Structures are given as structure tokens and as C-alpha cells.
Amino acid sequence: MANLKELRNRIVSIGSTMQITSAMKMVSAAKLKKAQDSITQMRPYANKLKEILSNVSATLDASxxxxxxxxxxxxxxxxxxxSNRGLCGAFNSSIVKLSKKMVAEYEGQNVKVHVKAIGKKAWDAYRKTDNIHSENNDIWNDLHFEGAAAIAEEAMNxxxxxxxxxxxxxYNHFKNAAVQEATRELFLPVVPTVSENGSTGGxxxxxxxxxxxxxxxxxxxxxxxxxxxLLDSNASEHGARMTAMHKATDNANDLKNQLTLDxxxxxxxxxxxxxxxxxxxxxxxxx
Known part of the structure; x- marks a missing residue:
């Protein structure tokens, strides 16, 4: 059994860690409310506009x-x-895993894959590979539509x-504070909508x-x-970090109680x- 001084030092250290994880949980919870409101208000509009775009595209020719x-x-x-930061559970690793799976699939078909990394964690995952095309880590410092439009214009051009x-x-699709789903979404080309009876457009x-x-x-x-x-990913990050820090605080508390007993x-x-x-x-x- 460890001596008394060592146990006291470990208890004090875990107590300090609990203060940090608890504070990070509260900060993420405060940020999550604003981020969640933003994506829940944007999502119906974006989905409807995407539906209209698909319907209209079906009525147009290539020219x-x-x-x-x-x-x-x-x-x-x-x-x-x-994201630019960690300590948010599997938030970053799930996206890296999915994207690398996609890279392997495309390269298996002799397709050249170029990666635009949004966030430092994506950049870290691809910066030493020949797939990296460009990066944008500053977008999270001040997330706004103009920054997203610049990313879209680069891809469109x-x-x-x-x-x-x-x-x-x-990206991570936000469902709730505890659930974020790694998602791949086709951006271009725009796929026209085809109904069950074979008709297109609206x-x-x-x-x-x-x-x-x-x-x-x-x-x-x-x-x-x-x-x-980007709004989906932002809300997902705060939800994932809040959940991760909540679990970390609970685990630290359990460990502290066990060490106190010892x-x-x-x-x-x-x-x-x-x-x-x-x-x-x-x-x-x-x-």
C-alpha cells in the first residue's frame, strides 16, 4: 500500500484536476446553448433551400x-x-477515422484526394500526407457566414x-448534447431530385x-x-466537450473517494x- 504522503499528494492532484474539468464543463455548457440555438434555427432553412435547389436543378440542362x-x-x-482543441471525447477522432476511410476508398479507385482541413486537429491528421490541399484554422475564432462563404467559393471555383x-x-452532425454523428455529405455536383414516379423537379x-x-x-x-x-460541428464540439468533462469529473471524484478510503x-x-x-x-x- 502506498505511503500516506504519496496518497495525500494524489488526492490533492485529483482535486485540482476535478476543478479544471468541472470548469471546462460549465464553460462548454454555456457555449452550447448559443451554438445549439444557432443550428436549430438554421437547419430547417438550409434543408428547405437544399431541397429547392435539387428540385430546380432537375429542370435545368448542363448549360x-x-x-x-x-x-x-x-x-x-x-x-x-x-476543432482546434481536444478534450472532447471521440469528436475529432471519429471525423479523422471516417475521412481516412473515404481517402482509402477513393485511392483504391485511382482517384486523387485533396483534403481541405478546417480546424487544427484535421490539419494535424493530414499535414504530413500528400493529400493536404489547404487549411483554415482561424474560422473557429469568429464563426460567421462570410467565413463559410469563402470556403464554399473556393470549392465552387x-x-x-x-x-x-x-x-x-x-463533419459531426449535432443531434443532442450527448450524441454527435460523423457525417459525409455530397456538396458538388448538385444531385437533382427524382420522385418515386420518376418525375423530376418541381x-x-x-x-x-x-x-x-x-x-x-x-x-x-x-x-x-x-x-x-460548420454550425453543426460547432454545436457538436461543445456538446461533446461538456459530456466528456462531465464524465471526467465523475471519474475523478470516484478515484478521489477510493484514494481517500485507502x-x-x-x-x-x-x-x-x-x-x-x-x-x-x-x-x-x-x-
């Missing part, structure tokens, strides 16, 4: 919508969305000029004109999809030994 052009896939851009034949986004009335509306609708919709993915047992054993020594010495003197 009217270059973003729907279906090509032989030779170059793929993966936008891998992770790469698709239009033929640098990439396909663009996919890998019945829309365009005002002022179809061309003017689509010229603005398609790029805006694509930028919003990226913004939604300390009390060791202290009682030491006191008992001292009493026995005193009694034994007294009996020896009496004898």
Missing part, C-alpha cells in the same frame, strides 16, 4: 447549371471539419474550373426571371450548406501499529 455537371471522378476535394470533379464535406413560378433567380440562388444555397455544416485505511493501520508498539513496550517493561 444552365454548371454545378450539376456529372463527370468522371478523377479528383476529389474533402472538406474535413474538426475549383469545381467550375475542373480542378475537382467531386466535393464532399465530412412546379415553380419565377419572378423576375428564372435566370436571374438561379444566378443568385444556386451559389447562396451552396454557401449556406457549408455554413450549416488513505484512511493506511492512517488507521499506522495508528494501530503505533498503539501495538506502545503496548508491547509497556508489557516488556512490566515483565
Amino acid at each position: 444552365e447549371n454548371a454545378f450539376a455537371e456529372d463527370r468522371d471522378v478523377k479528383n476529389v476535394l474533402l472538406i474535413v471539419v474538426n 475549383g469545381f467550375l474550373d475542373g480542378t475537382f470533379d467531386r466535393v464532399e464535406v465530412v 412546379d415553380y413560378i419565377y419572378e423576375p426571371s428564372k435566370e436571374e433567380i438561379l444566378e443568385d440562388l444556386i451559389p447562396t444555397s451552396l454557401k449556406i450548406q457549408i455554413f450549416k455544416a 488513505y484512511n485505511k493506511a492512517r488507521q493501520a499506522a495508528i494501530t501499529n503505533e498503539i501495538l508498539e506502545i503496548v508491547g513496550g509497556a508489557e516488556a517493561l512490566n515483565g
Whole structure:
């Protein structure tokens, strides 16, 4: 059994760790509320706009919508969305695992994969590979639509000029504070919606004109999809960190209680030994 001084030092150390993990849990809980409100308000709008975009794309030919052009896939851009910090459970590792699985699948088909890393953890996972294309770690310092639009424009321009034949986004989909789902989502090309009866598109009335509306609708919709993915990932990060720090605090508390019990047992054993020594010495003197 460890000596009393060692046990005391471990108990004090675990107590300090508990204070840190508890504080991180409270900070993440405070940030989660705002992040959760943002994604829950954005998601219906983004999903409906994506549905309209898919329906409208089905009514257009290739000359009217270059973003729907279906090509032989030779170059793929993966936008891998992770965080800048750790201590959030499997949040980062699940995205790295899924993205690397996708890289292996594409390379097995002789497709060149380019990775745009969003967040330091994604950058760390790919910076020593020849897949890395670019990175953007500063987006999390001030998450806003303009930053997401810049990421989307880079991917859109790469698709239009033929640098990439396909663009996919890998991110954590926020379900609730305890559940985040690693998700892969096709960004480009835009896939037209086909109903069960085989019909495509929808019945829309365009005002002022179809061309003017689509010229603005398609790029805006694509930028919003990226913004939604970033908001999803942001809320997922805070939820994952809050859950991880809650579990860490509970585990530290259990360990501290066990060490306190061991300390009390060791202290009682030491006191008992001292009493026995005193009694034994007294009996020896009496004898």
C-alpha cells in the first residue's frame, strides 16, 4: 500500500484536476446553448433551400447549371471539419477515422484526394500526407457566414474550373448534447431530385426571371450548406466537450473517494501499529 504522503499528494492532484474539468464543463455548457440555438434555427432553412435547389436543378440542362455537371471522378476535394482543441471525447477522432476511410476508398479507385482541413486537429491528421490541399484554422475564432462563404467559393471555383470533379464535406452532425454523428455529405455536383414516379423537379413560378433567380440562388444555397455544416460541428464540439468533462469529473471524484478510503485505511493501520508498539513496550517493561 502506498505511503500516506504519496496518497495525500494524489488526492490533492485529483482535486485540482476535478476543478479544471468541472470548469471546462460549465464553460462548454454555456457555449452550447448559443451554438445549439444557432443550428436549430438554421437547419430547417438550409434543408428547405437544399431541397429547392435539387428540385430546380432537375429542370435545368448542363448549360444552365454548371454545378450539376456529372463527370468522371478523377479528383476529389474533402472538406474535413474538426476543432482546434481536444478534450472532447471521440469528436475529432471519429471525423479523422471516417475521412481516412473515404481517402482509402477513393485511392483504391485511382482517384486523387485533396483534403481541405478546417480546424487544427484535421490539419494535424493530414499535414504530413500528400493529400493536404489547404487549411483554415482561424474560422473557429469568429464563426460567421462570410467565413463559410469563402470556403464554399473556393470549392465552387475549383469545381467550375475542373480542378475537382467531386466535393464532399465530412463533419459531426449535432443531434443532442450527448450524441454527435460523423457525417459525409455530397456538396458538388448538385444531385437533382427524382420522385418515386420518376418525375423530376418541381412546379415553380419565377419572378423576375428564372435566370436571374438561379444566378443568385444556386451559389447562396451552396454557401449556406457549408455554413450549416460548420454550425453543426460547432454545436457538436461543445456538446461533446461538456459530456466528456462531465464524465471526467465523475471519474475523478470516484478515484478521489477510493484514494481517500485507502488513505484512511493506511492512517488507521499506522495508528494501530503505533498503539501495538506502545503496548508491547509497556508489557516488556512490566515483565
